[in-house]
Amino acid sequence: MSERMDVQVRAGGEGDLTALTDIYNHYIRETPITFDINPITPDERRPWLLSHPEDGPHRLLVAQSAGDGRVLGYATSSPFRPKAAYATSVETSIYLAPGSSGRGVGTLLYTALFEALAGEDVHRAYAGVTLPNEASIRIHRRFGFQQIGVYEEVGRKFGAYHDVAWLEKRLS
Template sequence: MLQRTDVQVRAGREEDLAALTEIYNHYIRETPITFDIDPVTPDERRPWLLSHPEDGPHRLLVAQPAGDGRILGYATSSPFRPKAAYATSVETSIYLSPEAGGRGIGTLLYAALFEVLADEDVHRAYAGVTLPNEASIRIHQRFGFQQIGVYEEVGRKFGTYHDVAWLEKRLS
């Protein structure tokens, strides 16, 4: 069995795009976790990847077994909102391949993400969590996020309305 110590975290790269898209499409097709409805192609996902450079507050980190090309998951910090006054706030997320859950990969990714963000001009991190999603709430709380509100029945997917909890982490 793969141990967390056998996993490396690094910046996402162009050659990861197909695997990252496959992971994301799993959540589009199988879960309400993302409110995207239609699977995306790697070409459609490329602008998202390119919006996460290797430095700065908007990062894409991937986890993969040492010496193995598989991508087990990824964590991102993205712009919270497009207006300039929001520049010191980011929205964070984690997506794991279906077989990687419950092995500490998400914890490894978030630890690395918040380590790189510590050197950036980032004041707050936010996360939106479609409910119910106890695993996501748990990991966010483990990293110091606190729930600040719930948008009730804000999205409809698979014929059902879903609430989204908003969580905040103070970084400075």
């Protein structure tokens, strides 16, 4: 692991919206990791932000540099599916700012997220990982996720089809 930063993990809020949108737009423009195709504005991203309150099973946690206050990344737990019977399942994800990987930021975010979820009525966590993405597979496995399947060529981005691995973590 490279140099570790002094990082604070906290609940995300309105003041983070531009930085979070910038991070996400990097993945839209530069990678197949998200299947969104067109960059979004902070106003378009606001409903997503507001769907993650400070408590409950659907969280948004932000990693912030203690030195300069820069947002280094975020982790979320979001509804897995909209139907009521899925309420005890969440989909989790991590997005790191360019240059922030390999420093333990993702580990800090997921540690805090799963500590927060421990007090919630959440039975399973799921993660969809566009392949190949060894760093994402590695961190999910480190946190106890097991691969349960692959959707083959489920999305097309940058002129190529991409597989998505689905991983599951038992929480209760």
